[in-house]
Amino acid sequence: MDAIAPMEAKLVEALPEDEGWQFEPKWDGFRCIALRDGGKVELISKSGKSLARYFPEVAAMLQSLTPKRFILDGELIIPVGDCLSFEALQLRLHPAESRIRKLANDTPAQFMLFDLLALGDEMLAAEPLSVRRQTLERFHAAHGDAALLLSPTTVERAQADAWLARTGGALDGVIVKRLDEPYRPGERAMLKVKQLRTADCVVGGFRYASGKKEAGSLLLGLFGEDGKLHHVGFCPPPGDKAELTARLEALVEPPGFTGDAPGGPSRWSTERSGDWQPLRWELIAEVKYDQVTGRRFRHATRFLRWRPDKAPEQCRIEQQVGELRPAELAGLL
Structure with missing residues (x-):
């Protein structure tokens, strides 16, 4: 066989x-x-x-x-x-x-x-x-x-x-x-x-594209129960990259991520994990995602739109939908 x-x-x-x-x-x-x-x-x-x-x-x-x-x-x-x-x-x-x-x-x-x-x-x-x-x-x-x-x-x-x-x-x-x-x-x-679901996230930082002086990814954050902004994933930069890069560079300064941050201990860590720029909490992005693992978006998210009407503190971890619980599993079976 x-x-x-x-x-x-x-x-x-x-x-x-x-x-x-x-x-x-x-x-x-x-x-x-x-x-x-x-x-x-x-x-x-x-x-x-x-x-x-x-x-x-x-x-x-x-x-x-x-x-x-x-x-x-x-x-x-x-x-x-x-x-x-x-x-x-x-x-x-x-x-x-x-x-x-x-x-x-x-x-x-x-x-x-x-x-x-x-x-x-x-x-x-x-x-x-x-x-x-x-x-x-x-x-x-x-x-x-x-x-x-x-x-x-x-x-x-x-x-x-x-x-x-x-x-x-x-x-x-x-x-x-x-x-x-x-x-x-x-x-x-x-x-x-x-x-597919959506979440409003604080853009807490960004990375430059490899070998280029333009944004390669937006780093997304959500506030946890501890009041800290935790890194939860990333999405490709939308629109005109040169224009967006200039906008991001004008916001480069701490706080960035005050909780879990890129480069922290996790299976997502890579040799580029520490190479990112922290941003003031001014940009809110609504993104589409499919799955969450360990309170992070498992795959790259898809940018939907900017949310200037949202305050950073409104972007909370509770928006994420987590893993299947045994009680739900039993209900299905």
Whole structure:
């Protein structure tokens, strides 16, 4: 049995309205193809690399199942405290086995199932999704536990809309699949709709573009409960860069960031992290973002507009929508 390249999704703006679709939550974790062939278990990432050494507890759980041969498509997730943590997943990618074992014991991962591609000697990838889903549900009913979860699905568009609305950023969006189609390895044969949100942020600093004397990125800040301005992300500079650079340079002076600042200890730190200019708190930018991890925007945000009507103190961390909490997860399942 060989690993199968995962079927991928293309981003669309809205859920389809016609019949014949299955909707399911888009989980914010590590996509993974889980393969067992007798005594061998593998966890394969989207890039084709093995994840088994980084998630030994999941590999051991799959090894303990009664079926000796299967291929599963799913998502690795980790609950930490009162939320699901993408950062905890990233911490697993560590070179030291002793560190991985400790993290596996302290923050065990779960595997969220959403497709079954092979079971025993039967290859199921060519079957329509409706058939694969029924087989997956029987598989989970027989073998599921606290570490092996089954992703919910619906054929009702209204329910999928409710998932987007009620989770408030807890999920990464909704995945849409044709019920009558086979699994298409490596193809963008699914659709995904992501819930994008906005936040008003203080521009607490900026970086020059590499090798140029013009702004390369705006550094964004939000005020925390401690009253300090914390660095939460960045966005590309909008409009005329020469004009904006002159405007920014006229504002260069502390305070900049009075809490967490670029260059502070975090997984975002790079060799350029300390190379930034602090600004007076005069510019407020409304930006669009998709996900938050550790109180920072995970990806670059998109600039929408300046907000001269906003006071810096109104730009608070509470605007961010955080990770999925187990109570919400239980509600979905």
